[in-house]
Amino acid sequence: MTINQSGWRPESPAQGNDPADVPTYTGNKALMLEEPLLFEIGDIGRTGVDLGERPRGESRLGGLERNRSIGLPGLTEPEAVRHYTRLSRQNYAIDLGLFPLGSCTMKHNPRLNERIARLPGFADIHPLAPIDTVQGALALIHLVGEWLKTLTGMPGIAMSPKAGAHGELCGLLAIRAALEARGDARQVVLVPESAHGTNPATAAFCGYAVENIPATDEGRVDLAALQARLGTDVAAVMITNPNTCGLFERDMIAIAEAVHAAGAFLYCDGANFNAIVGRVRPGDLGVDAMHINLHKTFSTPHGGGGPGAGPVVFSEALAPYAPLPFVEKQGEHFVLVEEETAAEHHGGAFGRMVAFHGQMGMFTRAAAYMLSHGADGLRQVSGDAVLAANYILRSLDDVLVAPFGASGPCMHEALFSDEGLAGGLSTIDIAKGLIDEGFHPMTMYFPLVVHGAMLIEPTETESKGALDQFIGALRSVAERAKAGDASLKTAPVHAPRRRLDETAAARKPVLVWKEPVQSQAAAE
Numbered sequence: 001m002t003i004n005q006s007g008w009r010p011e012s013p014a015q016g017n018d019p020a021d022v023p024t025y026t027g028n029k030a031l032m033l034e035e036p037l038l039f040e041i042g043d044i045g046r047t048g049v050d051l052g053e054r055p056r057g058e059s060r061l062g063g064l065e066r067n068r069s070i071g072l073p074g075l076t077e078p079e080a081v082r083h084y085t086r087l088s089r090q091n092y093a094i095d096l097g098l099f100p101l102g103s104c105t106m107k108h109n110p111r112l113n114e115r116i117a118r119l120p121g122f123a124d125i126h127p128l129a130p131i132d133t134v135q136g137a138l139a140l141i142h143l144v145g146e147w148l149k150t151l152t153g154m155p156g157i158a159m160s161p162k163a164g165a166h167g168e169l170c171g172l173l174a175i176r177a178a179l180e181a182r183g184d185a186r187q188v189v190l191v192p193e194s195a196h197g198t199n200p201a202t203a204a205f206c207g208y209a210v211e212n213i214p215a216t217d218e219g220r221v222d223l224a225a226l227q228a229r230l231g232t233d234v235a236a237v238m239i240t241n242p243n244t245c246g247l248f249e250r251d252m253i254a255i256a257e258a259v260h261a262a263g264a265f266l267y268c269d270g271a272n273f274n275a276i277v278g279r280v281r282p283g284d285l286g287v288d289a290m291h292i293n294l295h296k297t298f299s300t301p302h303g304g305g306g307p308g309a310g311p312v313v314f315s316e317a318l319a320p321y322a323p324l325p326f327v328e329k330q331g332e333h334f335v336l337v338e339e340e341t342a343a344e345h346h347g348g349a350f351g352r353m354v355a356f357h358g359q360m361g362m363f364t365r366a367a368a369y370m371l372s373h374g375a376d377g378l379r380q381v382s383g384d385a386v387l388a389a390n391y392i393l394r395s396l397d398d399v400l401v402a403p404f405g406a407s408g409p410c411m412h413e414a415l416f417s418d419e420g421l422a423g424g425l426s427t428i429d430i431a432k433g434l435i436d437e438g439f440h441p442m443t444m445y446f447p448l449v450v451h452g453a454m455l456i457e458p459t460e461t462e463s464k465g466a467l468d469q470f471i472g473a474l475r476s477v478a479e480r481a482k483a484g485d486a487s488l489k490t491a492p493v494h495a496p497r498r499r500l501d502e503t504a505a506a507r508k509p510v511l512v513w514k515e516p517v518q519s520q521a522a523a524e
Contacts, residue, residue, distance in 0.1 A: 029319025035086040038429040042073025054449040065142030090496045102413040102443035102455025105296035113365040127356035138334035156319025167291025167310030168202040177321040177350040186235035196242035218407040219245035230262035240269035242411035244447040275412030278379030288315040298366035309362035320348040384460035418452025422484030427452040437473035
């Protein structure tokens, strides 16, 4: 049997009475197909396509021509198709089952949205197309922006940021521009422990010193500690609401009042907007800037590094400093404003976030989601998401410790710790055991304020039957962990690959394939 580059070979377990223990010649287990690397399937010396000799013209590469083979394996079309199809069968996806990642809102993406995003006039337009030829696209971007302003109660918006952290940067740059406009050189951003991890990273990237604000015993911002730290050097406070512990910040208005009294601005991380959309308007809470992950709240695809969109809404105080470009309706005509204009009309813009306006496909999907749900439907979305999370929290808090369970209902996600597990077993073992049950693990070891954290966000798109199946699977694994079932240390046992040394894989990845030494020796 060929050993692949990772050093793994199909195992030959000790044969017992269980037919499942019997190894197969191929390494396949029924429809769970073992798949080698492309280099092991193909051959560098052949090709799957016959190409005729091409006439050689004068080179324009200035001596930079390739002087050796690129080293890629040649495969036939069936080999290439089968390879990627087999790999896709080993990947978990929202189309296969519940995706319980906390703070990520991995919900079903309606196929209607995909169909709309592929309509001619949306999917095939060029960013430099004449404005008169893309009036429909600009109207759609404007529509989405108006919905977002209505849902948040904020008067200004920037649609160009590409994702959440990009939106955070947009908000902080607008805050810095506003401070500079009044000659205020503040250099500190305060970030609570319950905020998303990108918040302090973005603030540091923007050139600010970052200071931590502790959380209370119930997982919310310590208002007294925040008030004590506020001063003339604080530019902004970045808060996540609902926060990463899955809780709504009850003191949000008091926080905003304290921040504004100190001359600072309040930034809200809107990644968890799915929990409050249609029910709470952040603008009413005193928020000055907030990004909204279209790829979370409004259903567009999420994961794998893109696509993404992170529009930012602004208060009246920050709207003049929002970036270019932006869509504006002038009479019955839509224009894309790309130049700074008079001071009374967006004259304080800090510049551009990106070369072009944003992700057209993201706007189209979000518009389809908004229009198909309507205002009442979006309100139901948040209600169902919160209900599902609380159903999971209360269905499992007798077998897993919920550190903030006594604080009342959670919002969009349920948070558990590894407290009470038998010696030697921890969160990682529960997560690996869950893989054997056919589920992607929940978010692990985050937020950092909870030891061995397990963060679960079911979203609104799962049925009670799907939730019950997940709850039953997690309960089964948790009971095994509490009972000291050492076999969890070897989980997963039914997955295409067994447990890996994830630290070594991250720090010493093998990125270049090399032909195994034993194959070279045999050939010689």
